[in-house]
Amino acid sequence: MYESFRPLRGASNPHIQTLLPRLVRRHAKLKPHWQRLDTPDGDFLDLAWSEDPQLARHKPRMVLFHGLEGSFYSPYAHGLLQAWKDRGWLGVVMHFRGCSGEPNKLQRIYHSGETEDARFFIRWLNETLGDVPTGAVGVSLGGNMLACYLGQEGENCTLSAAVVVSAPLMLEPCAYRLEQGSSRIYQRYLLDQLKLNASRKLAKYPGTLPVTLAQLKSMRRLREFDDAITSKAHGFADALDYYRRCSGLPLLSQVRTPLLIIHAKDDPFMTADVIPKAEDLPDCVEYQLTEHGGHVGFVSGSLRNPQMWLEQRIPAWIAPYLEQEAPTKEAKL
Template identity: 70%
Template sequence: MDPTSITDINFHRPDESTFRPLAGFQNAHLQTLLPRILRRRVRLQPYWQRLTLPDGDFVDLAWSENPAGAAHKPRMVLFHGLEGSINSPYAHGLIEAAQRRGWLGVVMHFRGCSGEPNRRERIYHSGETEDASYFLHWLHTQWGRAPTAAVGVSLGGNMLACLMGKQGNDCLLDAGVVISAPLMLEPCSVKLEQGFSRFYQHYLLSRLKQNARRKLRAFPGTLPIDASLLKRIRRLRHFDDAITSRAHGFSDALDYYRQASALPLLHGVRKPMLIIHAKDDPFMTDDVIPTSRQLSASTTYQLTANGGHVGFVGGTLLRPQMWLEQRVPDWLENWLEQ
C-alpha cells in the first residue's frame, strides 16, 4: 500500500505539531541514530522501586521523583522498546519532558530490562500486556486515582496498542501515545533482514543475546535454550523461534508475530490514542500503516515523511530539538491537565 495515497486517515496537522527534520539530516538512518548522540548524557536521577508480580517475578520502576510525595500529580507512564530502559535517549528525554510539565513520570521496565535478570521463565514480548495491566491497576490502587496517560515506544508501542485495543472502555488510561510501533510484526521482521536495516538487527540481537546469557548464568534452566545454541543464533526471527515464542506458549516465531501484532486490534481502542509513524522508518514497511477502517473514532494517526525510527530530530545544528519531547506532552496535555 502506498502511504502517500492515504487521504482519509485522521491526521493531526496543526502547525505546531508538524515535524520538520534538521536541515541536512533528513536521512532516515541519521534521524534514527542522532538521538543516541544528542541525548547520550542522562541528566535525570530516577527514584527506583521494585514491583513484585503475581507470579513472584518483578519489574523495576524508574520514577521522575518519589511517588509518595507526588501521588496527586498527573502521571505519564512510559513503556520502552526492545531491550530499552530509562537510559534509552527517548525514555529519559520524555520523562524529563513530563517532569518539566509538573507531571509524575515513570518507566515500567519489562522483565529483565533494568540490568538484573528476571527470575521466571517468562520474559517479555510485543503483545505481552499482563504485566503492564497489573502495573496500571497497582498504580491506581497504591497511589490513588489521578489523570494517567501512557507512551509506548517501538515494541512498547505495539504492546500499548494491544492493551488499549483489548481493554476498550475498561482501560484505566485516560490517553495513550504509540510511537514508531511495528504494528505488523512479520513484515517488520523481514525488513530488518534487508539492506542497512541489518545493522539494527545485529545491534538488537547482540543486546538480546547478552541479556539471555546473563539470565542463563543467574537462573539456569529458565530459558528454553542453552548457551551453545544461543551462540549460533544469527537473526531476530531465529531468536523469536527459539526463545520468545517457546517461553510464551506460541508454536513458533510466525505464530507469535501474527498473534501479537496490534494492527488488528486498533478498532477496539476506545480511549484517546495518538499513533506516530515516520514513512521512512528503517524498521518498518507500509504494512504497519492502518487504513481509516482499521482505526477507531478515538484514534489520531500522524504519518510524517521523515523521522526514522524514534528519531524525529528537528531544530538547527546549533539548537537541535527532540520533536517528540514537545509533540507528545502537548497532545497529552488535553487529558492530563483536566
C-alpha cells in the same frame, strides 16, 4: 493543534535520524527514583520514576513502555521523563522483565504482545497512588504492546489517553524488513543485546531459558531468537505464530481511549504494512505519518540547538487529557 515534524537541516536521512538521539541525549539530566515491584507470580518489575511517587501522588501521571531491550537510559525514555517532569507531571518507566540490568527470575520474559505486566502495573498505580489522570506512551515494541493492551481493554481502559511511537504494528513484515539491506545493521545490534541479556539470565538462573549458551551464540536473526526463546517461553508454536497473534494493528478498531499513533514513512524498521486504513480507525484514534524521522528519531531544530520533537509533540497532545481543563473521556468520544 496539529504539529508537523521538520527534520534538522541536513539530517533528514532515516539512519541519521535514528542514530541522532544517542548524540543529542547522551546523558540523562534526570536522576531517577528507583523502585522494585513484586509481581503476583513471584518475579519483579523495576520502575524508574521522575521523582519520589509518594511525594508526587497528586500529580497527573505518565507511564512509558520502552522498546526492545530499552530502559530508562534509552535517550527517548529519560528525555520524555524530563519533559513530563518539566510540565509538573509524574513520569515512570516500567521496565519489562529483565530490562533494568538484572535478569528476571522466571522463564517468561517479555514480548510485543505481553500485556499482563502492563495491566498489573496500571491497576497497581491506581490502587497504590490513587486515581488521577494517567497517560501512557509506548515506543517501538512497547508501542505495539500498548496498542494490544488498549484494544483488549476497550471500554474498560482506565487510561486517560495514550501515544504509540514507531511501533511495529504488523510484526511479521517488520521482522522480514530487518533482514534486508541496511536494516540488517539494526537487527545485528538488537540481536546482540538480546543475546547478552539472555546470557546473563542463563548464568544466574540456569534452565530458565529453552536454549543452551552454544545455541544462543549461534543465532544470526531475530526470527531465530523468537523461534527458540520468545515463542517457547510464552506458549506460541513458533516465531510466525507469535508475530501473527501479537500484532497490534488488528486490535486498533477496538480501542476506545484517545490515542495518537506516530510513524515515520522512512522508518528503517517498518514497512507500509504498519499503516492503518483510515476507515478502520475509531474516532478516538489519531494517526500521524511524517515524511521523515527514522525509527524513534524525530530530531528537529538546528545543529547548534537540536530539538527532540517527540518531547514537544507528546506532552502538547496529551496535556488536555491530563490537566484540569481536560474534556472528559466521554465528551471526547
